[in-house]
Amino acid sequence: MGDRLNLTWLFLSLLGPFLRRILRTRLATIQQKWTYKALPNSKNVVVVGGSFAGLELVKGLAARLPSGFRVTYIEKNSHMNFSFNFPRFSVVSGYEHTAFIPYDGLAKGAPAGLVTRVQGRVVDITDTHVRLASGDEIDYEYLIIATGSSQPLPVQVTSTELVPAVKELQSVQRLVADNQKIAVIGAGAVGVELVTDIKSFFPEKDVTLVHSRSQVLNSFGKRLHDHCMQVMNNELKVRVLLNERPQLPREKALLKQQTLKFSDGREEIFDLVIACTGQRPNSALLASYLPDAISKETSRILVKPTLQISAAADTVISNPRIFAIGDVAEHGGARMARAAEMQSWVVLDNIIDMVHNRLPSATYKPLMGIEGSIKLTLGKSRVVLYSHNDGAEILLPATSRRVDLDIARGWAHYGANIKQAAVTAELVAKSNL
Ligand SMILES: Cc1cc2nc3c(=O)[nH]c(=O)nc-3n(C[C@H](O)[C@H](O)[C@H](O)COP(=O)(O)OP(=O)(O)OC[C@H]3O[C@@H](n4cnc5c(N)ncnc54)[C@H](O)[C@@H]3O)c2cc1C
Ligand SMILES: NC(=O)c1ccc[n+]([C@@H]2O[C@H](COP(=O)([O-])OP(=O)(O)OC[C@H]3O[C@@H](n4cnc5c(N)ncnc54)[C@H](OP(=O)(O)O)[C@@H]3O)[C@@H](O)[C@H]2O)c1
Structure with a gap:
């Protein structure tokens, strides 16, 4: 009985902020339909990685980015790999096809020109662009690295199709x-x-x-x-x-x-x-641009509490327009989708601050109990x-x-x-x- 009460209390303590966040996103999504205008030369917010961390952020950006900005998410896989279920579906047959979720519904209803998905693998980053394995380059004003980690079967597949x-x-x-x-x-x-x-x-x-x-x-x-x-x-x-x-x-x-x-x-x-x-963190895309921002011990990307990336010995933020979240980041929290979602909220608030010329003010404090x-x-x-x-x-x-x-x-x-x-x-x- 004590455990049940304690667990219920723990989740109720988060319910308020969680419901407030959902409501805020829903209202912002409705408002966005009336106010957002796709302008020529809109600045690009690029999210690399379309999984638990990246997709939560894309949803938030789709709801709250003002005209003059747009979001592009780049993901190597054709479908969202719902990896929570991969071990089960590697043992039991008949369900495996359901673990791959189409991306089409993610920004359903968002104004035209606001959200773009690109299928491809990012291999390099510069001050202004990300470079894909195909050779294509995509410019960014803000960049969020949400590339997670790699694990072989039965946790992840290698095919992207x-x-x-x-x-x-x-x-x-x-x-x-x-x-x-x-x-x-x-x-x-x-x-x-x-x-x-x-x-x-x-x-x-x-x-x-x-x-x-x-x-x-x-x-x-x-x-x-x-x-x-x-x-x-x-x-x-x-x-x-x-x-x-x-x-x-x-x-x-x-x-x-x-x-x-x-x-x-x-x-x-x-x-x-x-x-x-x-797991093995997917941080190599940053290796030539900012090698010092990759931890020598864990290979994860070092971040400040604002989740902006930072070089190891540096108190100065290396490039304040780049963030890292989820399993690829050394954030001090749990390696769980739940934590990645919380981090996406922090980065969303910080990007919204920055596009309005304010300093980023949200910080990530892990709530380990939850x-x-x-x-x-x-x-x-x-x-x-x-x-x-x-x-x-x-x-x-x-x-x-x-x-x-x-x-x-x-x-x-x-x-x-x-x-x-x-x-x-x-x-x-x-x-x-
Ligand atoms: C079996 C299992 C069950 C789990 N169950 C739970 C659970 O119930 N609840 C929970 O909270 N957590 C759970 N977790 C943990 C959770 O899955 C991870 O914390 C979560 O996947 C981290 O999300 P992420 O978006 O940071 O990284 P990932 O899920 O690893 O996603 C990274 C994405 O980036 C893409 N990518 C990587 N590199 C590139 C590149 N260079 N260019 C383009 N795209 C790239 C990948 O294809 C991938 O789609 C589970 C983990 C496992 C293994
Ligand atoms: N239901 C869920 O929410 C759920 C389900 C699955 C996974 N996850 C999460 O997903 C992440 C990955 O989970 P994971 O289980 O793949 O990785 P993990 O938590 O890192 O566990 C792997 C374990 O294997 C051990 N190990 C490594 N090499 C070994 C060897 N040669 N012989 C024996 N043991 C060895 C490691 O121990 P050493 O440290 O000693 O090397 C480590 O404890 C975790 O964050 C996990 O919590 C969540």
Whole structure:
């Protein structure tokens, strides 16, 4: 009862600012229809990365940028990759086509000329332009880097186009279905969600989770470890090996017939090994323009509390017109979409200040209790809600009935209708790829 009350109280404390923000955006969107005029030579606000961080900012900019400014977002993928669901859809078949959301609905209803999407990969940045892999250049007045991080399958796909991307998830489903003895390496949230899914959808498989530390999900607290161990060991019969860091071939996350060597010298062969060993920040696009703004320790982009980028030893902001948000930025908050959304609000307010010739005044202060909370799936029908802050932990086990993890809500959030996913399914079925 105490945990339920504490969790409810925590979320209610954010509800006020959250609802105020939604209302403000809605009203601004209506006003924008009457007031915004697409002017020749409008200055460009460029957002690189069309995922959880970038898209939230694009929506805000579409609502609040005045005439004389426009927003261009540049994203390498043809569709928004709803990666929350990729591990589940790499195990269970029939839903994978729904994890790729069209971008068309994002700025539905925005005045003509205000929002433009460009599909492409940004490879370099100058004082005035971003350069794409195609060789094209796009000028910017303000630039926001929201390029996140890279992780191999089953967390991300490499294809940038819809049909091959769906087929990548299907290829993991086949590997999981066809192999009996499976090891997952790394017990972060991805590793734990993956083993519990494999074992609850395929109880007959022999599944091992190997983790480098004494605690699974070690960036969270002990209660979450204890709860997950109880579910994995006692209920789902996943074998968990802690304090083990077997060496893996670099850059390959799916390995067939792989031998793992453990700390006592013992070797064991697995039919399939899946590495879930963490993220690599996509900061290279800044490497030639501002190398000192990339952390030597984490490869993330260094930012001031205003989320303007900054060079390591610098108290002066390197280029005050460039911001970084989300998983690519060293912001001190959680690496969660929820945190990225909060950061997009800060940057939106700062850009609106700057286009009106005011100094940027909004600063990001991580709210770890909320932004660092997690809703973790533990197989087909279990979830656990967990939050920790300053040593205090809240944990609430719950049940889940939706195998598709309610993906329709993701579509609605980005202005799309899940019914359109049927078109994707048809394209995939017809494709000979
Ligand atoms: C399995 C899983 C489940 C999760 N569940 C949750 C959850 O329930 N709640 C939550 O809050 N968080 C969750 N997270 C964390 C969340 O997914 C991340 O914090 C979030 O994706 C960060 O968003 P981002 O926009 O910063 O980066 P990303 O999501 O990594 O997006 C970056 C985007 O930039 C694009 N890009 C990269 N480089 C370039 C370039 N050079 N040019 C053009 N485009 C480029 C990429 O294609 C991508 O679309 C989950 C993470 C995982 C792995
Ligand atoms: N439901 C959700 O909200 C949800 C779901 C999934 C992911 N996420 C978020 O997405 C992000 C990425 O998650 P993730 O699980 O991919 O990464 P992660 O949190 O970095 O976990 C990966 C783990 O693998 C361990 N590891 C690395 N190499 C290893 C080896 N050779 N042997 C054994 N263990 C090894 C790492 O430990 P070392 O530090 O010791 O190297 C690390 O703890 C996180 O921020 C996570 O919270 C959220």
